[in-house]
Amino acid sequence: MKKSEKIAGNVANYVDERTGAAKWLKKNLTKVFPDHWSFMLGEVALYSFIILLLTGTFLTFWFDPSMREVVYNGGYQPLSNVKMSAAYASSLHISFDVRGGLLMRQIHHWAALIFMAAMIAHLMRVFFTGAFRKPREANWLIGVGLVTLGIVEGFLGYSLPDDLLSGTGLRIAEAILQAIPVAGSYLAFFAFGGAFPGHVFIPRIYTVHILLLPGIFLALITVHLMLVWYQKHTQYPGPGRTEKNVVGYPLMPVYMAKAGGFFFIVFGVTAFLGAVASINPIWLYGPYTPGQISAGSQPDFYMGWLDGLVRMSPPLETHAFGHTISWNILIPGLIVPGILFTGMALYPFIESWMTGDKREHHLLDRPRNNPNRTALGAMSIAFMLVILINGGNDLIATHFYLTINQIMWFTRIGVFVVPPIVFIITKRLCLALQRKDREIVLHGRETGRLVMLPHGEFIEVHEELSAEKKYTLTQHEQPRALEVPDTDGRGVRNPQGIKGKLRARMSQAHVEQVSAPSESEAKALESGHH
Amino acid sequence: MSNEISKFQDPGLPAHQHRKSDTDPKAEKRAEQQVAILFLISAGGTVLSIASYIFIKPGKFVFLPIMGDVDAHQLFLGLGMAIALLFIGFGAVQWARRLMPDEEVVAERHEFRSEEVDRKDFVNTVKERAGVAGLGRRTLIKRSLGLALGLSALTPLVLLRDLGPLPKKQLNKNSWEAGTRLVTDPGDRPLRPEDLEVGSVAQVLPALKNGEERTLENIGTDAVLLIRLRPEDFQLNPERLSWTHDGIIAFSKICSHMGCAVALYEQQTKHLLCPCHQSTFDVTRAAKVIFGPAARPLPQLAITLDEQGYLVAKQGFTEPIGPSFWERSS
Numbered sequence: 001m002k003k004s005e006k007i008a009g010n011v012a013n014y015v016d017e018r019t020g021a022a023k024w025l026k027k028n029l030t031k032v033f034p035d036h037w038s039f040m041l042g043e044v045a046l047y048s049f050i051i052l053l054l055t056g057t058f059l060t061f062w063f064d065p066s067m068r069e070v071v072y073n074g075g076y077q078p079l080s081n082v083k084m085s086a087a088y089a090s091s092l093h094i095s096f097d098v099r100g101g102l103l104m105r106q107i108h109h110w111a112a113l114i115f116m117a118a119m120i121a122h123l124m125r126v127f128f129t130g131a132f133r134k135p136r137e138a139n140w141l142i143g144v145g146l147v148t149l150g151i152v153e154g155f156l157g158y159s160l161p162d163d164l165l166s167g168t169g170l171r172i173a174e175a176i177l178q179a180i181p182v183a184g185s186y187l188a189f190f191a192f193g194g195a196f197p198g199h200v201f202i203p204r205i206y207t208v209h210i211l212l213l214p215g216i217f218l219a220l221i222t223v224h225l226m227l228v229w230y231q232k233h234t235q236y237p238g239p240g241r242t243e244k245n246v247v248g249y250p251l252m253p254v255y256m257a258k259a260g261g262f263f264f265i266v267f268g269v270t271a272f273l274g275a276v277a278s279i280n281p282i283w284l285y286g287p288y289t290p291g292q293i294s295a296g297s298q299p300d301f302y303m304g305w306l307d308g309l310v311r312m313s314p315p316l317e318t319h320a321f322g323h324t325i326s327w328n329i330l331i332p333g334l335i336v337p338g339i340l341f342t343g344m345a346l347y348p349f350i351e352s353w354m355t356g357d358k359r360e361h362h363l364l365d366r367p368r369n370n371p372n373r374t375a376l377g378a379m380s381i382a383f384m385l386v387i388l389i390n391g392g393n394d395l396i397a398t399h400f401y402l403t404i405n406q407i408m409w410f411t412r413i414g415v416f417v418v419p420p421i422v423f424i425i426t427k428r429l430c431l432a433l434q435r436k437d438r439e440i441v442l443h444g445r446e447t448g449r450l451v452m453l454p455h456g457e458f459i460e461v462h463e464e465l466s467a468e469k470k471y472t473l474t475q476h477e478q479p480r481a482l483e484v485p486d487t488d489g490r491g492v493r494n495p496q497g498i499k500g501k502l503r504a505r506m507s508q509a510h511v512e513q514v515s516a517p518s519e520s521e522a523k524a525l526e527s528g529h530h
Numbered sequence: 531m532s533n534e535i536s537k538f539q540d541p542g543l544p545a546h547q548h549r550k551s552d553t554d555p556k557a558e559k560r561a562e563q564q565v566a567i568l569f570l571i572s573a574g575g576t577v578l579s580i581a582s583y584i585f586i587k588p589g590k591f592v593f594l595p596i597m598g599d600v601d602a603h604q605l606f607l608g609l610g611m612a613i614a615l616l617f618i619g620f621g622a623v624q625w626a627r628r629l630m631p632d633e634e635v636v637a638e639r640h641e642f643r644s645e646e647v648d649r650k651d652f653v654n655t656v657k658e659r660a661g662v663a664g665l666g667r668r669t670l671i672k673r674s675l676g677l678a679l680g681l682s683a684l685t686p687l688v689l690l691r692d693l694g695p696l697p698k699k700q701l702n703k704n705s706w707e708a709g710t711r712l713v714t715d716p717g718d719r720p721l722r723p724e725d726l727e728v729g730s731v732a733q734v735l736p737a738l739k740n741g742e743e744r745t746l747e748n749i750g751t752d753a754v755l756l757i758r759l760r761p762e763d764f765q766l767n768p769e770r771l772s773w774t775h776d777g778i779i780a781f782s783k784i785c786s787h788m789g790c791a792v793a794l795y796e797q798q799t800k801h802l803l804c805p806c807h808q809s810t811f812d813v814t815r816a817a818k819v820i821f822g823p824a825a826r827p828l829p830q831l832a833i834t835l836d837e838q839g840y841l842v843a844k845q846g847f848t849e850p851i852g853p854s855f856w857e858r859s860s
Contacts, residue, residue, distance in 0.1 A: 032637040075588075099583060102601070103608045135642050168790055171750075172806060175788035175853035178701075185697035185855045193694040195701075195747040196789070200694075232639055240543030246637045247543065254630045261622025268616030275608020276597055290746055291715060291733060291753035291783060293791040295805045310788070310823060311807045317825035317854060324858040328823045329788065360641055394808065404808050405821060441538075467541040474538045520536040 033255045034235035034248035038125045043259060044118035046225075047266040048111045049217065055108040056210060062098055064090035065160065065206035067199045076283050084162075084287035087202045091161035091282055107274035112154050114270060116302040119147050127347075127377050129364035131234045133357070137348040139227045142220050144345045149213060149220075151302050156209040158280060158300060162202055165280075167288025168297050171196065172310075179329035197290065237363045237475050239468040246362075296394055305384050308391030309336055312412045344380075354506040356482050368437075369476040371430035372510040375423045382422035386414045427512075434514035437473040441465060441517045442525055474516040481508040546633050561628035565621050572617035579610025701857070702850045704751035706831060711737035712756065712780070712841045715749075720840040723776055726758040731795045733783060736843070751851045753783040753791065754831055756841075759800060763814050770816050773832035773844065780831040781817050784852045785809060787824035802828070826854070 016022040033039075066086040072079050074089070075096035094101035123143055126132055132140035155173070159166045174196045178188040193200035232246050241247050249255050273279075285294055299307050309332035316327035343350075351373065352358060367374040389396065390411035397404045444462035452458055465473075484504045487493050494501070550557040586606060591599040644652070660666065711720045712734040726732060734754050738744060761777040773779075781802070785792045790806035795813075801820070802811040809824030811817040817828035829851060832844035850858055 030635075032635050035634075096588070099588065099603065100607055103604045103611075107608075168806065171790060172788045178853055178855045181856050183856075185701055185857060188855075189695060189697045189700070190690065190693040196750055197746050198694075231642070232637075239541050240636070242540070244639050246639055247634050249632075250635055254626050254632070257622045257626035257630060261619040261626065264615045264619030264622065266619075268612045268614075268619055271608055271615055272612035275605055275612055276594060276600065278597065278600075288746075290750035290789075291735075291791055293793045293805050295794060297790070297805050307807070313823040315809075315819055315823055315825040319858075319860055322859040323856055324854045324860075325856075326825070326854040328825055329853070332823075360643075362639060394805065408808065408821075467538075468544055470538045471540050475540070516537075518536045519538050522538075 028229075029252040030250045031229070032232075032246045032248045032250055034233050034241075034246060036236055038129075039233065040262065041118055041122040041125050043262055044266055045115055045122055046221065047263045048115040048118060048270065049221065050263070051111040051267055051270055052108060052115060053214065055104045055111065056214075058104045059094060059101075059108060060210060062090055062094045062101065063087070063160070063206075065203045067162065067197070067202050079283065079286070082287065085202065087160060087162040088282070088287045091163070095283060103271075103274050105274075106277070106279050107270050109158070109279045110273040110277070111270045112157060113279075113300060113302075114266070116147075116150050116154060116300075119143075119150055120302075123147060124377065124381070128367040128374055129234070129236075130361065130370060130373065131364055132348045133361040134348075134352065135231055135360050136227070136234075139224055139231075140348050141345055142224045142227075144341065146217065146220055146224070148341055149216060153209060153213045153217070154300055155303055156205045156213070160202060160206060160209060161280075161282045162288050163282040164285040164288050164292060164294055165282075165297060167197065167290070168293055169299055169303075170201065171290065172307075176329055176333040179326040179333070181323075181325055181330075197288070232362070234362050234364050237366070238472045241363065243360070243362050296398070298392060298395065301388070304391035305388045306333070306337060306391070308387035308389065308393070308411070309333075311393060312387065312390050312408060312415065340380075351510075354503060354510050355479060356507065357479070366476065368430040368433040369513070370510075371427045371434075371512060374430050375427040378426040379419040379423040383415065383419045386411050386418050390415075431512070431514055434516075438514055438517045441470050441473050442522055474518070476516060478513060478515060479511045481511050543634065543636070549628065549632065551628050552632075558629070561624075565625045565629070568617050568621035568624060572614050572621065575610045575613025575615075575617060577610070579607055579614060582606035582610055697857075701852075701855055704847060704851050705736045705748055706752065706754075706843050706846045708843060708845045709836065710843045710846075711836070712754065712833065712843070713737045715753070721756070722839055723758075723778060723835070723841065726756065726778060728758050728760055728777065729797050730758055732756045734780075734841075750789070751784065754780050755783045755792065755795070755802070756780050757795065757802075757813055759813065763800065765815050767816075770830060773830055775833050775835065775841065778833065778841070779813065780833050781811075781813075781828040782831065782847065782851045783828075785824060786819075786826040786828055787822070787853060789852045792828060 012022070012025075015025070064086045068086045069083055070086050070089050072082050072084055072089050072092065074080075074093050076092050079092065091105075094105055096102070126140065126143065155169065159170050174188050174192060177191060178184045180187060188196070191201070191204075192198040193204075233248070235241050235246060235248070249258075286292075298304065310329070313328045313332040316331075318325040318327065365373075367377075390408065393404050393407040393411070396402065396407055444464045447461045447463050449461045450458050451461055482504050484494075484496050484500045496503070551561045552558075582603060586603040588601060588603040590602045592602045592605065594600050594605070643649070713720050713736070715733045715735045718735075718738070720737065721732065721734065732755075734756050735744065735749065735752050736754075756778060757780075758778045761774075763777070764771060764774065764779070766774070781792075783791050783793070785804045785806065787804065787807055787809050790804050792802050792804045792809075792811065794803040794805055795801075796803065800813045802813055802817065803809070804811075804822070804824070807823050809822030810820050811824070811828055812820050816830055819825065819827060829847050829849050831847055833841055834844040836842045849860060
């Protein structure tokens with residue numbers, strides 16, 4: 001101990017004499033981080049990004065991002081003497097002739113899937129707990145940006161090997177570009193350097209995939225984390241936790257060990273998946289040619305919803321004045337995703353407008369205590385799941401002996417019907433859970449112990465909750481709906497117009513709650529009992 | 531009834547409970563050993579990984595349940611790596627949980643909003659500094675600066691112009707013209723009607739002229755699907771019927787929706803299905819869309835026989851191939 005303390009002291013001294021950061025570092029090395037399993041979701045995303053950088057760098061040492069035609073003569077016999085692009089040939093080379101190459105490819109792909117899944121789970125956690133509220137709106141926006149870029153980055157990544165499956169994905173991307181009114185054909189020709197597929201697209205997206213987007217990711221993630229650091233992490237409500245404090249473990253050593261250890265666990269899990277679970281076996285698909293395709297063509301899951309939307313679109317096209325507008329591509333490919341992501345980005349501002357709440361929030365909401373928000377979130381997830389199901393309609397059809405038509409019609413109707421139903425059910429569920437909280441605070445927890453009273457009556461013993469538990473279940477706010485005066489001071493009727501009425505209506509829906517029990521209610525009940 | 535005045539009071543942080551390893555030196559020793567064992571397992575993982583890299587030759591397969599045959603070299607390399615990484619993680623987390631102080635600490639948090647005085651001061655400074663710059667007064671400078679900045683943003687756009695050629699009429703073009711022979715893909719063999727049995731399908735391309743090479747761009751517009759039905763199966767108007775030959779009908783293989791290859795032919799129903807978005811085309815009715823998002827039938831290629839009895843195009847396609855675009859007129 002003595003020796004290591006001395007070394008630590010020397011290091012601290014060395015750093016301070018060159019930066020004068022002693023005070024700042026002391027404060028930040030003991031910075032407090034609240035502990036909760038749901039706070040690890042963002043960490044998983046961060047760590048899988050680091051894994052992507054490491055494994056991706058390894059892959060660049062052998063990958064040849066070129067569409068020049070070569071004849072394959074490598075370790076994979078079935079494709080011997082087949083003409084293919086250098087990109088595809090080098091992907092095969094990595095998979096079969098570079099030791100550990102296939103493992104790295106598979107870890108890279110699994111890490112990409114985990115990166116996206118973790119970002120989405122993290123986004124849901126932030127949404128359902130209200131962590132996006134003031135002062136964290138900027139970080140929400142950065143997060144939405146990261147998810148959006150993640151989808152693009154993932155798509156470009158699995159397009160690079162230039163196999164039959166990914167080439168088909170690029171063909172679809174080109175068709176979306178081409179469908180944009182007025183500029184479409186120009187954009188497509190500029191992007192692909194001429195007619196599809198051309199000879200320049202793989203090298204171009206390679207630069208974007210390994211340089212441009214990772215750079216933007218790094219910058220955005222840095223700002224994201226700096227904001228978390230500076231604004232301090234939110235915490236769940238509970239005894240001793242207030243808007244004015246942070247309760248948790250100090251960065252050094254507890255949080256460092258846990259977070260550092262967790263990085264290795266995430267890396268270990270992706271390595272395990274890469275070792276045992278084959279993913280994107282490009283050698284089975286063959287090289288890309290526009291005249292061929294494999295059945296069951298599926299994008300990765302984070303693109304699947306988009307594909308499902310395109311699949312369910314009605315066959316609408318307008319032909320007028322010598323021009324064509326493909327609604328069957330524009331609506332599902334650009335307009336609906338645009339509305340979804342814009343709505344998601346703006347949600348913190350919409351909610352604060354609805355509730356009129358401009359205060360800072362550092363205590364998280366329990367999702368049940370904000371039924372409207374939770375229902376909105378569940379509704380959005382339901383929408384995504386319905387269209388994701390349609391994205392896999394061909395595989396679902398073959399696995400469950402259904403017809404594609406049945407699934408398509410189920411999702412075409414379901415996409416309008418299911419989300420509202422989910423909204424209503426979720427809201428009712430939240431209110432029911434609130435009622436249950438109220439019940440156990442006032443009447444205690446059912447113990448399952450039956451007691452026979454002297455006169456023969458059976459009762460179940462209820463156990464009173466601890467003071468800590470009671471506080472946790474009742475601490476949430478009971479906001480009131482905004483009210484719009486009928487007339488203002490000068491007698492003008494309906495002074496805020498339709499906007500004001502809409503806002504009042506929305507805020508009314510937003511504050512719907514079961515009133516939390518108060519101590520006086522509990523006391524009144526108690527005196528009644530005895 | 532007002533809830534606010536009589537809310538349940540915050541009882542404060544619960545008292546800290548010591549772990550066994552905090553109070554019992556034996557338990558502490560045990561925890562220490564546990565952590566060390568986890569780290570040692572990790573070291574074993576690295577050894578396994580390096581040994582697999584050196585000693586297991588690629589191409590040897592082992593059977594894994596569910597996963598099937600897996601290359602032993604990459605499997606053990608990966609498993610070793612996974613063990614090495616996972617157990618460093620497990621060890622570190624166990625160390626933190628069992629041996630590092632587990633008492634929760636409380637730190638203060640302050641509202642981000644500054645004191646009123648500071649805010650006013652700040653706002654005044656901004657106003658005053660803006661006043662010094664005179665942005666409000668010097669409209670000429672402001673407007674010309676706006677113009678200059680706006681225009682300078684055009685440069686990168688202009689610089690990107692050479693990314694590709696202008697589309698011109700390119701999207702309307704393909705290699706088919708009157709008299710072009712239909713040749714097999716792959717193989718480039720010309721086809722006679724008797725090469726196709728009723729119910730069969732063939733992918734064909736236009737025969738290459740001397741000295742020409744086939745590019746992927748060509749295939750992207752030229753790929754054609756040849757299907758043979760019984761002549762009485764067709765429900766076509768006389769013009770389209772004259773585009774077929776003895777039950778053989780030819781369609782562009784490139785989907786009119788998003789350009790995928792429409793490769794799935796159902797012999798029983800005589801439907802063509804695009805695997806990308808499930809647009810379904812009825813072959814007997816000139817590839818009419820009967821299901822899915824495609825809005826137009828697949829373009830039909832008129833075919834006939836040449837003097838030697840080989841299948842040829844009677845004329846080129848009468849409409850552009852593939853997905854829609856703005857300049858497309860129908």
